[in-house]
Amino acid sequence: MQQTPTVPDATPTRPSVTPAPERxxxxxxxxxxxxxxxxxxxxxxxxxxxxxxxxYAGEVVGIVGESGCxxxxxxxxxxxxxxxPGRIVGxxxxxxxxxxxxxxxxxxxxxxxxxxxxxxxxxRGGDIALIPQEPMASFSPLHSIGSQIVEAIRLHQDVSPxxxxxxxxxxxxxxxxxxxxxRFDAYSWQLSGGLRQRAIIAMALSCNPAILIADExxxxxxxxxxxxxxxxxxxxxxxHGSSILFITHDLGVIAQLCDHVVVMYLGRVxxxxxxHDIFHRPRHPYTRALLQSVPSLHAExxxxxxxxxxxxxxxxxxPTGCPFHPRCPDVIPGRCDVAMPAVHAAPGGxxxxxxxHHDLEEPKRG
Amino acid sequence: xxxxxxxxxxxxxxxxxxxxxxxxxxxxTVGLVKAVDDVSFTVHDGEILSLVGESGCxxxxxxxxxxxxxxxxxxxxxxxxxxxxxxxLAFLPEREVRPVWREMQMIFQDPFGSLNPRKNLLExxxxxxxxxxxxxxxxxxxxxxxxxxxxxxxxxxxxxFPHAFSGGQRQRVVIARALALEPRLVIPDEAVSxxxxxxxxxxxxxxxxxxxxxxxxxxxxxxxxxxVKHISHRVAVMxxxxxxxxxxTDDLFHRPKHPYTAALMKAVPVADPDLRAALKGxxxxxxxxxxxPSGCYFHPRCPYAVEACRREAPALREVVPGHFVACHLxxxxxxxxxxxxxxxxxxxxxxxxxxxxxxxxxxxxxPAPAAGSARAPAGGRGVPS
Numbered sequence: 001m002q003q004t005p006t007v008p009d010a011t012p013t014r015p016s017v018t019p020a021p022e023r024x025x026x027x028x029x030x031x032x033x034x035x036x037x038x039x040x041x042x043x044x045x046x047x048x049x050x051x052x053x054x055x056y057a058g059e060v061v062g063i064v065g066e067s068g069c070x071x072x073x074x075x076x077x078x079x080x081x082x083x084x085p086g087r088i089v090g091x092x093x094x095x096x097x098x099x100x101x102x103x104x105x106x107x108x109x110x111x112x113x114x115x116x117x118x119x120x121x122x123x124r125g126g127d128i129a130l131i132p133q134e135p136m137a138s139f140s141p142l143h144s145i146g147s148q149i150v151e152a153i154r155l156h157q158d159v160s161p162x163x164x165x166x167x168x169x170x171x172x173x174x175x176x177x178x179x180x181x182x183r184f185d186a187y188s189w190q191l192s193g194g195l196r197q198r199a200i201i202a203m204a205l206s207c208n209p210a211i212l213i214a215d216e217x218x219x220x221x222x223x224x225x226x227x228x229x230x231x232x233x234x235x236x237x238x239x240h241g242s243s244i245l246f247i248t249h250d251l252g253v254i255a256q257l258c259d260h261v262v263v264m265y266l267g268r269v270x271x272x273x274x275x276h277d278i279f280h281r282p283r284h285p286y287t288r289a290l291l292q293s294v295p296s297l298h299a300e301x302x303x304x305x306x307x308x309x310x311x312x313x314x315x316x317x318x319p320t321g322c323p324f325h326p327r328c329p330d331v332i333p334g335r336c337d338v339a340m341p342a343v344h345a346a347p348g349g350x351x352x353x354x355x356x357h358h359d360l361e362e363p364k365r366g
Numbered sequence: 367x368x369x370x371x372x373x374x375x376x377x378x379x380x381x382x383x384x385x386x387x388x389x390x391x392x393x394x395t396v397g398l399v400k401a402v403d404d405v406s407f408t409v410h411d412g413e414i415l416s417l418v419g420e421s422g423c424x425x426x427x428x429x430x431x432x433x434x435x436x437x438x439x440x441x442x443x444x445x446x447x448x449x450x451x452x453x454x455l456a457f458l459p460e461r462e463v464r465p466v467w468r469e470m471q472m473i474f475q476d477p478f479g480s481l482n483p484r485k486n487l488l489e490x491x492x493x494x495x496x497x498x499x500x501x502x503x504x505x506x507x508x509x510x511x512x513x514x515x516x517x518x519x520x521x522x523x524x525x526x527f528p529h530a531f532s533g534g535q536r537q538r539v540v541i542a543r544a545l546a547l548e549p550r551l552v553i554p555d556e557a558v559s560x561x562x563x564x565x566x567x568x569x570x571x572x573x574x575x576x577x578x579x580x581x582x583x584x585x586x587x588x589x590x591x592x593x594v595k596h597i598s599h600r601v602a603v604m605x606x607x608x609x610x611x612x613x614x615t616d617d618l619f620h621r622p623k624h625p626y627t628a629a630l631m632k633a634v635p636v637a638d639p640d641l642r643a644a645l646k647g648x649x650x651x652x653x654x655x656x657x658x659p660s661g662c663y664f665h666p667r668c669p670y671a672v673e674a675c676r677r678e679a680p681a682l683r684e685v686v687p688g689h690f691v692a693c694h695l696x697x698x699x700x701x702x703x704x705x706x707x708x709x710x711x712x713x714x715x716x717x718x719x720x721x722x723x724x725x726x727x728x729x730x731x732x733p734a735p736a737a738g739s740a741r742a743p744a745g746g747r748g749v750p751s
Contacts, residue, residue: 066562066563066564066565067562192651194651195651222420222421222589222652223420223589223591223630223633223634224420224629224630224633224647224648224652225420225647225651226633226635226647227632227633227634227635227645227646227647227648228647228648228649229647230635230645230647231645231646231647249562249563250635251563251637252592252634252635252636252637253635254637255635255636255637255638255639255641255642256635256636256639256641256642256645257635275639276639276640279637279638279639289564290563290564291637292567293563293564293566293567294563294567294592294637295567295570295592295593295595295596296592296637297592297595297619297636297704297705298705299596301595301596301597301598301615301616302414302574302596302597304571304574304575305567305570305571305596306567307564307567307568307571308564308567308568311532311533311534311535311562311564311565312532312562312564312565
């Protein structure tokens with residue numbers, strides 16, 4: 001699907017708005033009530049505790065939240081890379097691949113696959129690729145980046161070594177790596193942070209994945225380089241219509257890149273919706289607090305920023321009821337601390353898990 | 367009274383820190399990394415001056431040279447002590463620097479790495495008191511209780527160990543320790559970058575509150591421009607060991623005069639989905655400080671570079687009163703500031719000078735050809751207040 005390039009909105013009040021693509025058809029990835037728990041001696045850490053959202057073709061979905069919100073474990077659950085003692089204890093992760101060329105259409109619940117099995121290994125890296133956070137740690141320093149990209153290509157595609165090399169160089173060119181033929185033989189430690197991140201993206205793209213999962217891909221790099229990488233991702237997304245699942249704690253990056261946003265807190269989705277709704281009409285008190293904590297460009301300098309009281313609770317000391325209620329400025333005593341609000345789309349809005357907006361409780365789990 | 371009218375507390379003049387590169391036979395010096403190369407700035411009483419730049423620009427090394435945690439190669443670090451005496455710390459023997467350390471303190475980035483896990487808060491916060499001569503345990507306990515109150519922690523916590531605290535609380539402990547000796551200059555080095563955003567806002571508020579209550583001066587080292595804009599009175603932008611621009615915060619963010627500053631502004635992902643068109647990467651890579659380019663270090667990446675930029679390094683000069691720029695074209699260029707597209711919402715906010723009014727932003731990727739053709743300087747090249 002080719003997306004329209006940035007067209008400035010006609011309304012004078014909101015310049016340069018690219019409308020989020022309409023969500024039509026069936027999602028390419030559907031996560032339903034995903035629960036990933038870590039069973040430890042001290043107790044069970046419910047890192048992901050009933051997360052549901054969809055990713056549609058050609059869409060960038062951002063998962064945002066602070067440390068311990070379960071955004072990375074959600075991503076690892078999709079790729080089935082959760083390490084022991086972590087385990088998916090419930091829910092489904094349905095991946096749907098449309099038929100294309102010689103490939104048949106596929107619909108598979110990734111949560112049911114064996115984590116070491118053949119099928120997930122075909123999907124991981126082939127259909128769903130990862131752009132990791134640490135480009136330095138992701139490449140072996142002993143092999144050239146070219147040989148590592150070729151290895152990934154030959155693992156998933158039946159091509160000759162010379163053909164694989166041709167694909168690798170083409171991918172390096174696609175991510176705007178300067179002189180890709182020479183860089184093919186470079187080692188990761190010979191590249192700067194920005195180029196290394198480009199090489200990683202080239203590797204992730206090498207098997208033409210249907211879904212790219214980007215796990216804080218710009219956290220470790222400088223701001224001018226970060227802008228380069230974000231521009232590159234935007235452009236790749238426009239040119240190929242890739243679906244990207246973007247995980248970050250940086251609200252700025254979310255605002256710049258994503259069509260749809262999922263806000264997480266302590267393993268739960270508190271609110272999700274189109275990016276403009278989340279930034280301009282946030283409904284959950286946590287989303288509002290998160291947005292206000294970032295100093296605005298237009299605020300008076302050196303005034304006190306609105307803050308959320310307290311800090312993120314220890315994972316083993318989860319509050320009862322809504323996980324945010326001890327820090328919530330709008331807490332309803334006797335309600336929020338007792339029952340867990342369900343994620344529900346109240347009339348005229350996107351799904352939010354808060355009793356301020358509806359009165360639906362999460363059904364009790366056994 | 368503006369902070370810049372108050373007497374200077376710290377004056378750094380021509381500071382240099384060069385690290386030798388050893389190599390070859392007998393480990394001879396084969397080159398120099400000019401981490402800090404002729405940096406000058408002033409911090410006044412009660413002022414927050416920020417040093418910003420990307421990794422490797424020398425901002426932390428500058429801070430460490432000011433504290434004499436590192437021996438500068440050249441230059442002056444003039445610090446006005448509480449008794450009014452001005453000392454040049456740059457080449458003072460450590461024995462004579464030690465008493466000055468009471469008055470200047472650093473706050474580090476990582477609240478997990480900077481607290482000894484085997485000491486309780488009383489020992490951690492009381493240690494600087496002990497080192498500087500407070501031998502009575504009771505007096506130290508009283509002072510630690512007072513400090514914990516000051517940073518918003520309960521005094522009962524003083525017998526607990528760091529592991530019992532969250533990241534934000536630990537950073538409060540770090541701040542309490544830094545304030546133990548009643549410093550006048552505090553140097554927070556990326557003090558909030560390791561914290562989650564909701565906690566980050568709490569710590570920023572605390573630091574601003576303490577600055578006002580105790581009339582502290584901050585040399586605030588950071589890379590996050592939205593935080594720098596929020597907290598600083600003035601900002602110095604560094605690139606490959608040099609200050610390229612130094613100006614009052616509002617001038618710097620809305621009327622930048624150095625192309626690198628303008629590029630930084632464009633690269634910040636603003637938390638507003640309406641400002642997507644404003645985001646723009648800067649081509650190329652940060653220059654290698656061991657082998658910098660000729661002339662202006664920024665010229666290979668600069669869209670406005672002319673022949674003079676390749677030949678001659680520009681000096682930092684005052685272009686408008688209070689606004690210092692190291693660029694040959696500072697007068698000719700008219701660069702757009704941060705979040706320039708946001709013209710719609712600017713009028714809602716009072717007290718904020720409008721950024722450049724309604725001029726459509728240059729959306730074209732091609733840079734303006736050269737000097738002279740730039741937009742009319744709307745919104746004022748006025749004298750900074």
